[in-house]
Amino acid sequence: MTHTDHWGGGNYKKNHSNTGDKKSNVDRKSYNKTRVNHWTSEWDKGRFIFNKNGKIIN
């Protein structure tokens, strides 16, 4: 199967049943809290440590 056969012309959804196209039913308030907590945690872990020149260290 070529790349086009796999992904193209709507074939991907025909070839895979788990493409995940359900409408969102997420609770946006809960989502926002989760997202904020995630980024805060990543910040606290040092993901965005940078030097005085603004260059990222990690």
Place this chain on the structure above:
Amino acid sequence: MSDFFCQFHCRGNEEYSVIIEDNELVAYAYLYKGEIIVGDIWLYNQASTPVTSEWNKEDMPFLNPLEFVKNNIEPIKDKNEIALKWVLKKDKEVDYVLIKIRKELIAKLSEGATPGWSTCVIKDGPLAKVL
């Protein structure tokens, strides 16, 4: 400026989902396991790409600075522009998820990968690694 928000469930394991959010400034995809974010990846900047890296905690999620951006794609307008390929392990846990936008491979998410991988960055950074 336009915003976008959509959740895509993994039909092979409903515990997993991907949420793609464009908040009119920047777009990210998040891999969820239940209600916990287990992976994230920057997708594109909708606001002007910053020339310098100014990382203030209050500004999260961040725009990706110019030094990292190779290709800044157009914002997502509709969920039909998005195709996900879920790859599962034998135990049905998610191995990785590929994200295509308008038929172009853009990003890869995996559990524990913060950040994940992107075809739109020129070098590894805190928001994306090179795919």
